[in-house]
Amino acid sequence: MPSSPSFTRRRLLTRSLALGCSLAASPLVTPVTLASAPWDARLVVIILRGGLDGLDVVRPIGAKEFAGLRPELVEGGTDLDGFFALHPALNGLMPLWRAGELGMVHAVSTPYRDKRSHFDGQDILEAGTDSDALGRIRDGWLNRLLQAMPGIESDTAYAVGQGEMLVLKGAAEVANWAPDSMLALSPQARRLLELVMHDDPLFRDAMHEAIDLSQTGLASLTGGGELDSASMMNAMEQSMRPARGAGSASSIARFTAERLRDSSRIAAFSLSGFDTHLKQARQLPKALDQLQEAILTLRTELGDVWQKTAIVAMTEFGRTARLNGTRGTDHGTAGAMIFAGGALRGGRVFGDWPGLEEAQLYQRRDLMPTRDVRAYAGWMMRELFGVNRSLIEQSVFPGVDLGNDPHLVL
Amino acid sequence: MRFDPQLSAIRFGCGLSAKLDPPASPSATMALLQGPDAAAAAFPIPDFAHVRKAVFAYKEVSVARKQAKTEAEALNLHERMKKMRRAYQIEAMGWARQTLCRRVFAEDGFRERLTFFWADHFTARDTKQRTRNGFLPYVEDSIRPHVIGRFADMLKAVITHPVMLEYLDQAYSIGPNSKVAQRRGRNDGMNENLARELLELHLLGVEGPYTQTDVRQLAELLTGLRFGLKQGFHFQSDFAEPGPVTILGHRYGDETPALSHIIEAMEDLARHPATARHIGRKLAIHFLGDAPDNDLVAELAARFLETDGDLPAVYEVLLNHPASWYPGPGNVKQPVDFIGSALRALDLVPRHVPKKPRDLNQVAFGPLRLMGQAWGKPLGPDGWPEDDSAWITPQRMAARIHWAMRAPFLLRRVLPDPRAFLRVALGDTAPKDLIFAASAAETRPEGIGIILASPQFQRM
Numbered sequence: 032m033p034s035s036p037s038f039t040r041r042r043l044l045t046r047s048l049a050l051g052c053s054l055a056a057s058p059l060v061t062p063v064t065l066a067s068a069p070w071d072a073r074l075v076v077i078i079l080r081g082g083l084d085g086l087d088v089v090r091p092i093g094a095k096e097f098a099g100l101r102p103e104l105v106e107g108g109t110d111l112d113g114f115f116a117l118h119p120a121l122n123g124l125m126p127l128w129r130a131g132e133l134g135m136v137h138a139v140s141t142p143y144r145d146k147r148s149h150f151d152g153q154d155i156l157e158a159g160t161d162s163d164a165l166g167r168i169r170d171g172w173l174n175r176l177l178q179a180m181p182g183i184e185s186d187t188a189y190a191v192g193q194g195e196m197l198v199l200k201g202a203a204e205v206a207n208w209a210p211d212s213m214l215a216l217s218p219q220a221r222r223l224l225e226l227v228m229h230d231d232p233l234f235r236d237a238m239h240e241a242i243d244l245s246q247t248g249l250a251s252l253t254g255g256g257e258l259d260s261a262s263m264m265n266a267m268e269q270s271m272r273p274a275r276g277a278g279s280a281s282s283i284a285r286f287t288a289e290r291l292r293d294s295s296r297i298a299a300f301s302l303s304g305f306d307t308h309l310k311q312a313r314q315l316p317k318a319l320d321q322l323q324e325a326i327l328t329l330r331t332e333l334g335d336v337w338q339k340t341a342i343v344a345m346t347e348f349g350r351t352a353r354l355n356g357t358r359g360t361d362h363g364t365a366g367a368m369i370f371a372g373g374a375l376r377g378g379r380v381f382g383d384w385p386g387l388e389e390a391q392l393y394q395r396r397d398l399m400p401t402r403d404v405r406a407y408a409g410w411m412m413r414e415l416f417g418v419n420r421s422l423i424e425q426s427v428f429p430g431v432d433l434g435n436d437p438h439l440v441l
Numbered sequence: 442m443r444f445d446p447q448l449s450a451i452r453f454g455c456g457l458s459a460k461l462d463p464p465a466s467p468s469a470t471m472a473l474l475q476g477p478d479a480a481a482a483a484f485p486i487p488d489f490a491h492v493r494k495a496v497f498a499y500k501e502v503s504v505a506r507k508q509a510k511t512e513a514e515a516l517n518l519h520e521r522m523k524k525m526r527r528a529y530q531i532e533a534m535g536w537a538r539q540t541l542c543r544r545v546f547a548e549d550g551f552r553e554r555l556t557f558f559w560a561d562h563f564t565a566r567d568t569k570q571r572t573r574n575g576f577l578p579y580v581e582d583s584i585r586p587h588v589i590g591r592f593a594d595m596l597k598a599v600i601t602h603p604v605m606l607e608y609l610d611q612a613y614s615i616g617p618n619s620k621v622a623q624r625r626g627r628n629d630g631m632n633e634n635l636a637r638e639l640l641e642l643h644l645l646g647v648e649g650p651y652t653q654t655d656v657r658q659l660a661e662l663l664t665g666l667r668f669g670l671k672q673g674f675h676f677q678s679d680f681a682e683p684g685p686v687t688i689l690g691h692r693y694g695d696e697t698p699a700l701s702h703i704i705e706a707m708e709d710l711a712r713h714p715a716t717a718r719h720i721g722r723k724l725a726i727h728f729l730g731d732a733p734d735n736d737l738v739a740e741l742a743a744r745f746l747e748t749d750g751d752l753p754a755v756y757e758v759l760l761n762h763p764a765s766w767y768p769g770p771g772n773v774k775q776p777v778d779f780i781g782s783a784l785r786a787l788d789l790v791p792r793h794v795p796k797k798p799r800d801l802n803q804v805a806f807g808p809l810r811l812m813g814q815a816w817g818k819p820l821g822p823d824g825w826p827e828d829d830s831a832w833i834t835p836q837r838m839a840a841r842i843h844w845a846m847r848a849p850f851l852l853r854r855v856l857p858d859p860r861a862f863l864r865v866a867l868g869d870t871a872p873k874d875l876i877f878a879a880s881a882a883e884t885r886p887e888g889i890g891i892i893l894a895s896p897q898f899q900r901m
Contacts, residue, residue: 080820145653148641150823193813194820195831207834214839216846220887223878224842224894231770231896233833238842240835303820308610308634356630357613362637 072374072415073291073340075329076173076198076299079322080153081306083346084360085367086398087315089135089380090116096387100353103312115380120316123323127330127371134377134439136368136407138385140348140400142430147362149306152347157198159405159428170201172405173299176412176427177203188297189290192283199299206240206295210286214241280321281328288332291340300325305346308359326371338373341415341440345404351396352387363397368404374415376441381407405431407439414440442766447868451769452901453728453760454550456782459865461548467760473549475589475753480547481581484539489578489603490673495532496573497670499525533574534798534806537816540577541805542794544781555588555756556580557777558727561824562720563599563643565608566817571670572607576817579604592720592750593711596643597704600635603668609635609822616664616682616698631682636660638822644710646719651689658686662706665698676700689713717745724759730772731828734764769870770900773829776812778901779841780805783893784852786866793852804848811840841899846890859888867897 087104091097093114098105108116109125115137117125127133143155143162155162159172177183183203190196190207199205216224221242228235280302287298302325304318326342333340349366365385371377385391385399393399405428412418412427414436424431449470450456450463457463464470502522509515544553560580567576583602587595599605606612615622615630622630636659641647665681668674676699684694684702691709694702710716721741725733740758748754759765774782784794795801806816813832819825826832849856856862859879863871871879875895882888892898 146641146647146656147653148637148647149821150641151647193811193836195826200830207836209836214842216842217883217887219881219883220846220891223882223887223891227875227878227891227895227897229874233773233829234838234896234899237833237835237838241839241842244835245839306821308632309613355632356615356627357610357632359610361633 070296070416071339072296073333073336073372074297074412074415075287075291075340075342075372076297077322077325077342077344078153078157078196078198078299078301079305079318079344079346080149080194080301080303081318081346082149082152082348082350082362083305083318083344083366084307084311084315084350084363085137085346085365086349086352087311087360088118088121088319088369089137089367090118091137091384091387092116094387100387103354103358112380114384118315118319120319121323123327124371127326128378131376131378132330132373133326133369133371134375135370135380135382136402136404136437136439137380137382138365138398138401139368139382139404139407140365141404143348144364145394147348147364149347149362152362154197156345156347156404157196159198159408159431161430168197171196171198172408172427173198173297174201174203174205176416176418177201177205177297179418179422179426180416184294186290186293186295189287189295189299191287191290191298191300192279194301194303196299196301199297206244206290208240208244208286210282214238214245216242280325284325284328285332288329288336291333292336307350308355308361309357311354311359314359322369330371340372341374341411342371343408343411344369345408349398352392352398353396364393365398365400368407370411370439374441375411375439381437381439402434403431406433407437409433410436411439442763442768444760445766447870448766448769449760450550451782451867451870452765452771453554455544455547455553455778456550456785456901457866457868458785459788464551467757470551470760471753471757474551474555474756476549478552478585480543480549480552481585483546484542486536486539486577486581488582489575492572492575492578493603493670493673495529496571499529500670529574531798533577534801535796536574536577537806538794538796538801541781541784542791544777545784545789545794546791550785551756552588553781554728554778556585558724559584559588559595561819562723563595563605564819564822564824565599565602565605566819567604567608568818569607571668572604575604587752589753590751592716592745592752593708595752596707596711599643600639600663600703600707601666601674603674605635606666606668606674609638611635611663612667614660614664614666615680616661619664619682619698620679631660631664633657633660636663639710642823644719645713645715646722649713649715649719655688658688659706662686662688662693662703665700666703676703711750712746714742714746717742717750720745721755724755726827728759728772729765729767734762737762737764770897772901773832774899774901775825775832776809776814776837776841777816779812779893779899780809780844780848782901783845783849783866783898786862787849787853787889788857788865789852795852804851808840808844808848811837812844813837813840842890842894845893846886849889849893850886856885856889859885859892862889863892866892871897 090108107119109122110116124133141155143152154168157171158168177188185204186206188199188205190199190205193209228238283300302321307314330337345368346366348362348364350360350363355361383401385401389395391399409423409428409431424433444467446463446465502518506515506518509518565579567574579602583598587598610632614632617631633656637656640651645651661682665676665678667677678698681698683696683698685692686694688706693706721738724741725738741755744755744758809816859882863879875897878891879888882891
């Protein structure tokens with residue numbers, strides 16, 4: 032149930048005035064587009080699973096030790112700023128870089144240290160907590176943001192795709208859909224299913240949401256008319272052939288863009304394949320291709336909304352500075368965050384560069400983290416949504432030291 | 442609350458069946474489990490040697506193609522490679538079909554559930570070329586025989602199996618001071634992936650009493666575990682780091698690397714109290730639900746320790762503890778349990794289960810993927826998630842309902858009366874609303890679909 036435009040707009044104005052923030056002044060904020068959330072900016076969080084090698088994606092070719100650490104992973108990058116070069120598999124994003132709509136933050140990490148487990152690392156990244164919360168994690172940081180925001184509707188935030196998204200799990204209501212699912216039922220079957228699922232909230236709610244989410248897809252297949260049971264089956268069968276690889280990244284991004292153009296404001300999905308222990312020069316481009324495809328699809332499909340959008344791609348940890356014996360890299364510590372979108376200040380590699388000399392490495396093996404990745408994400412939320420600082424420091428990212436504003440948001 | 446035959450088949454087996462009686466008691470369940478493996482005999486799956494031969498034969502043709510003297514010869518060999526790939530893929534689909542058939546037709550459902558549990562505990566994927574399609578042969582070699590044996594023996598079989606060595610990159614790990622590293626003049630070839638997952642996932646658990654130093658030391662100890670397409674697994678001391686190492690305060694090995702040092706460490710880690718707790722907890726969660734009874738977990742762990750990891754003794758605790766027999770519906774079935782138990786209730790014969798890859802994908806393996814459980818492809822070495830909320834999301838629910846409404850008809854064409862099917866599928870446990878719904882459906886496929894999609898059937 033959408034709030035009335037005037038109500039939402041009033042809330043937005045109050046919030047913006049109180050913070051003196053730039054949203055209210057923005058010509059992009061119009062009451063028409065304020066359907067369900069108390070703000071107009073869009074945030075897409077992409078979780079890169081497996082531990083993205085920041086040193087390979089944003090290569091410090093200006094550091095004299097780099098070539099020695101990674102003899103096989105130096106060639107072919109695209110110069111960014113004279114010191115850093117971009118991995119060639121992301122060349123398709125260079126127009127965004129030049130337009131100031133793509134940027135990176137280097138040498139960042141979560142507070143997670145030393146055990147270097149994917150699963151714990153991802154839990155910490157998505158929970159937004161310190162590692163002492165391990166084993167007690169119940170919700171994700173995007174969900175805690177939602178919990179604190181007024182005017183949240185059931186479709187304000189979306190977890191997209193078939194993977195688990197802890198970052199959006201929690202007490203606040205969040206929608207969840209994979210674009211390659213669709214449910215069509217005869218009226219009688221639907222009534223009977225509602226009857227048998229009535230006393231099981233987990234089943235009942237999941238089914239209702241599936242039926243609702245299928246409506247747009249089904250309508251687009253039939254032009255809005257009634258479905259007989261045979262064409263329902265055909266519709267479902269067609270929709271149930273899942274796309275794969277970059278194709279799946281683009282169908283996820285297309286669905287995400289569709290929701291964000293409408294009343295959703297926050298979306299999260301994950302991409303995997305970044306755990307490159309072996310033959311990294313061959314493995315990593317496949318995973319990066321999905322990321323590039325997702326960002327470019329969002330750019331195209333968001334249309335005007337792109338200007339209000341912030342996309343941020345984060346990973347559980349970086350990888351070892353040195354190549355291992357199998358031409359790959361092992362689990363490390365600091366890595367890179369990648370961001371894109373018309374709402375952000377790209378065209379720059381942010382971060383405090385720690386250096387690659389042996390003594391500058393974390394435990395003499397990994398890129399040294401120089402700032403908490405949560406500080407950048409925290410400032411982004413503060414600027415995009417006008418969230419106050421203490422909420423971020425106490426609830427969204429408990430214990431984070433936000434420090435100074437890096438000015439990622441335009 | 443105590444043992445109940447119907448609940449036992451639903452909760453610890455592969456579901457109720459029209460033809461097969463549920464086990465009458467815990468001791469009958471154990472007797473069946475410890476008797477001959479009838480399902481493996483009826484629906485055989487080859488061992489990994491078969492995979493090695495297939496991959497080796499393919500590689501020979503691939504080498505010949507690279508050395509081909511004429512374009513025609515190269516083209517010819519290229520076509521042959523394509524045919525080999527296709528044939529091998531179809532063959533491997535047949536193995537997947539066998540595992541499904543075991544769930545549907547085997548009297549001993551507990552063995553299939555346990556095999557799945559342990560294969561998931563020791564998750565290994567076969568995505569790399571040298572072990573292509575080796576997942577099920579890995580389970581057949583390393584897991585299944587030890588399901589009724591000692592945990593330490595399963596562990597040893599796992600860490601010496603090519604599919605695991607390849608999956609967690611152990612087969613390429615080289616000791617920094619090994620003879621090979623010295624010859625090559627480099628010391629950067631160690632990979633700690635398997636060592637870390639052993640401590641974190643397979644043995645002590647992530648809360649366990651180990652540090653990064655233990656991971657590193659274990660990684661040093663594990664160097665030398667290798668395999669080749671011709672000879673299979675072997676320990677190659679040239680690649681191994683000379684010892685000794687210290688893991689959890691115990692010293693292993695000496696200047697002369699040997700497989701026996703690794704085995705010794707595995708025996709000790711397998712009987713560590715943290716391992717016992719970790720295994721006890723995982724078993725209870727897998728069979729009974731996301732919040733297991735503390736007393737049951739403690740008893741499972743205690744029996745594990747007392748018996749030095751004798752697994753049947755541990756299962757006896759599981760089958761006899763009152764907490765195992767709370768009334769259903771309980772834990773949400775994972776997709777493979779859901780589809781397997783539905784087919785079991787449908788009163789099929791083996792010829793109903795399609796053999797053509799396309800048909801098999803349509804009724805089983807495609808739907809499994811849409812329900813979130815792509816066959817043999819969990820996201821990481823921690824295997825499939827256990828919590829109910831991971832499986833029952835809108836899109837996965839859509840896939841389950843869709844399958845329930847459609848697949849039985851594709852498999853059998855002539856479907857049973859939903860009211861009779863309800864008695865087979867849920868015994869005396871069906872609630873009133875479901876009995877009404879089964880009789881009120883407009884068509885048989887919808888009636889069957891509603892029964893299968895109901896919480897009573899999808900939980901166990």
